[in-house]
Amino acid sequence: MADPVMAAASAAPLAGFRVGLDGRGVASDYARVLLASLGADASPRRHGMPDEHPALAWCRSGLMALTGQRDGAPQMCPLPLASCADGVVTALAGIGDGIAAGAGSGSRLLGVRANIAGLRRNGAISPGGSCRLLPTADRLLAVNLARDDDWRSVPAWLETERQADWALVEERVAGAPSAALLERARLLGLAVAAANPPEHSAAPWYHITATGTPRPPRPRHLRGDVPLVVDLSSLWAGPLCGQLLHRLGARVVKVESERRLDGARSGPAAFYDLLNAGKASVRLDFTSIRGRERLRCLIERADIVIEASRPRALRQMGIDAENIMRTRPGLTWISITGHGREEPQAGWIAFGDDAGVGAGLSALMRDVTGERLICGDAIGDPLTGLHAALAAWSSYRSGGGRLLALSLDEVLKHCVRFALPDSADALCDRHDRWHRLALESGAAKLAPPKVRARAKARPSGADTETVFARLGHRC
């Protein structure tokens, strides 16, 4: 296309932006990698403050306490995953107001659910309990049966007529080739991932999969021009993205389906509040014509849409993100999926724990500890939510007009690959050094951090009428 406006929108979101970052260390380095990948000039300054050591960040995040055998010692991950979380917040603070960077600013978001829900490390079982690492005929497989309906699909997955429980799953997968198990699980929409080793490939952490007409760039200080965020997501990653945008000054409207509320509402209230306080709550019947019209109306007024469903779900409701991008100037659409929007991966699902396994974390932990371990608590969720907020705000600042697609799988692989040593020896050496530092400093004993929301989240649908009244009579 020769149209210069379209060409501008497809360029990296922060092209032409200069972001000054003071810090020195792994978190700041990751922030610079992210900003550079978004097109910004983020060259380091000379005399910045040192970042927290990645081993200590791992402890402070609570993930040290959450990784290891239940009755064994907490385990160190030799990758700076907690520092990556701090790095995303550093990058975010570099392009927006209202968020303070610093040690723990991102990393404590990784362990916060476990603190609220009282979750503990449990070896090859996720702290939340729904994901297990199981041996198949040829490798380890992460099987995450988080929804009640997943259990009803297990007999079809494993071709058995018996009542499904973990003992049966373990028995049936033990003799089966993992490729066949993966293929059938994907058809059934089950979250299953192979514990492959980490990849050294250079895949990006976000993709621009559609573009529209951008608006002029927006200033760092919002002044009167408050963006409207329509948050269609649920559980952890998407809602965290919405919460961070709220803190950056956006007006966030959370939309739930009347027949399928955010599942996190039935979990601990303190965790739901942490992710959703400050958002208006709209509830719609997506099966009715009126409900779908109102959803479309909201999306048409949005500056940023956050959505964490498989692409076909909205398409089957008559909402086509790619088409909306073309008709709504300045819109930023954040798509969060398990494995991306391309076919066939668009139909696959992932939750936070299995995504971590799929990105190589369990294979890596096995190499350095000799044990079968799930790393952290649903680690793909908070890391993806953080990255999604950075993608969203970058695009908004530069005028929007982009569909930015992030997947749990690719975000985690990006974090894993950053600072991944070249050899197994180097990895083991680093593991030993970091583990010793954690023990000697006393940080190894740190429990998951306590973070609480300052306010309660709105009850479901509490703001439906007010929100639509404000949008005007056409809705």
Add this chain to the structure above:
Amino acid sequence: MKTLKAGTRLKSAICDTEVMVIRTRPAEMLLCCGGIEMIAMDGGKSAGQPDPAFAQGTLVGKRYVDEQDTTELLCTKGGKGSLSLDGQVLAVKQAKALPSSD
């Protein structure tokens, strides 16, 4: 007529529809798509169009159940025909409830 089993995959004889059996009862049944009996995944397609009485189409990812809720099919590929069991058109089941945590 066939006795279905959980996990069996079948395809339509005359459109693109493919399904996997999620659960069923142990009895002989006539499972059709577009009004014609569904076939094994490696079976040969027939020529022709779906019977207009069974041509509402199927949607990938949707689950279809019979009126007695004893048989459930997952559509793994959408097509033009509608699914029916012993002549009765199957209805779309509501979406899965989300977990409270994962």
